[in-house]
Amino acid sequence: MSYQVIARKYRPQLFDDVAGQRLITDTLKNAVIKQRVAHGYIFSGARGVGKTTTARILAKSLNCANGPTVTPCGKCPSCVEITQGNSVDVFEIDAASNRGIDEIRQLRETVRYLPARDPYRIFIIDEAHMLTTEAFNALLKTLEEPPPRSLFILCTTEPHKLPTTIQSRCQHFSFRLLDYSEIYSRLEWVVKQEQIAADEGALSAIAEAAEGSLRDALSLLDQAIASSADRLQEGHVRQLLGVVPVQVLTELMEAIGAGNVGRVLETVERVASEGYELNHFCGELTRYIRNLAVARSCGAESPLLQLPSSERAVIARLCERLSEEDIARFFQVIVRTENEMRYALNPRFQLELGLIKMAHAARLASLESLLAELRGARATPAVKPEPGPPGGLSRPAPAAGRKPEYAPRSAPPANVPAQQPERPRNPEKTPERQSMPEPRSASAAPPPPPRPVSEAHSDPRLSRIKSLAFGQSKLLSSCLEPVSGWRFENGEVKFIFPKSDSWAVSFLSAREQQERLQALCAEVLGQPVRICVTLDSEVTPGPKPRRSVRERAENDEGVEALVKKFRCTLVDVIDLSRE
Ligand SMILES: [Zn+2]
CATH class of the missing domain: 3.30.300.150 (DNA polymerase III, tau subunit, domain V)
Structure with a gap:
């Protein structure tokens, strides 16, 4: 018996078997049940997400000897022929190779006749966006006045390239990319059917590499099975896919967290010398840091994590030692690096630059700790502020000490002394009520009159x-x-x-x-x-003499603390409420 590739062997034969496109299959099932099937459909989406498969299932549902039914039997001549691709009334046209007007003319000729045996004459046009303008025009004529009992299904990865005149005559369904977990569970199911033992990490690596395309995942699985002796082992599969081992990524992140630039550069050297593609490696690292960010915010057990359980523990351990802020910074740098590497003449330099930046970023003090320090300095100005917390892995997460966002804006921090009337806390918010500029010296200004309010x-x-x-x-x-x-x-x-x-x-x-x-x-x-x-x-009619903005700024505790902290001088003061 000839060997059948996994992607074809386990191709779904029923609407309910199509993975990850529930909304679309339910809609089509309803259309079949209510006998409200349209004359034209556009199925769009990335490669390998189930467009052609769904088109064939729809064809079978309509043409099955027991049909129309949402559960085609798969045994009648019509079902069998559609599965084999040689049905007399279902035509699959690959627009990539038959894109000219002649093919469409021929198609229009065929449409004119009623179906030979089955209830419907169905045309499945793959890669429909590849048709020429003339071919589209010819097709448009047919869609404008569709012959009875005919159905067109246009499958495409680029729906925006279809003329709007065609689009407006069809029902459009967008097939989405599949989740990591959907692909993973499908792979798990297939290896079970095939009775093949597989490491969790091996399937996970395949599911990640497939990037949302189930057919890609199944093809990779085929390749992995063919090249493995018996069991699918993680190391072997990763090597086959050109994916670096997870330990390398973990070690690299530890080195970055510790601010150890030397170790970071050594890792890059190792990865490059072992022949891994650096752009691909950077993509892996981005995914790894994304997982760190998710684990830090949602916990290591979150379903948002694209990881098998064995790696979750490693991620959880690592993100315990990194603050949320650090991870966000790493994420920002790596995303930019990945983008820049695409256009760089020497991607390795770009990667190294990005990683060095990350290693240095881990040493930066957080804004929260700096502010907390500043507040402490204001409460006890005589005491010299403590040195900043040590950077790197030992730094605790700042989340606990952070001021909640919903705190009322008017409530002053607990350790700030009560506000004095003549020294407003927000000088920029209190408008100057005097129109003339005042002299600089405090003694020159007359004392403020008693306020009625x-x-x-x-x-x-x-x-x-x-x-x-x-x-x-x-x-x-x-x-x-x-x-x-x-x-x-x-x-x-x-x-x-x-x-x-x-x-x-x-x-x-x-x-x-x-x-x-x-x-x-x-x-x-x-x-x-x-x-x-x-x-x-x-x-309060009439001007109220007040101290000048500059003077108030010079006497402000906050400004004073900032000047001291950053060892700077006050150059200019601008009254924003006047601008
Ligand atoms: Zn049937």
């Missing part, structure tokens, strides 16, 4: 209102952000806004927002209140 940043009740608003509505919260002052007397709460923020006033004047704000204020102040929103000039 509270300074917006100093009142804990306002902070509380703002943080409640933040929890309720982002919009309301951002409207309260620019409040420059507020007053609470005789049951009325007055919010005062700088002139530049009149949009907030008009927004908060809407009834719905007023009611919301009213409820919030009543909750914080413990009594029913009226709300009044108004612009600054309406309350």
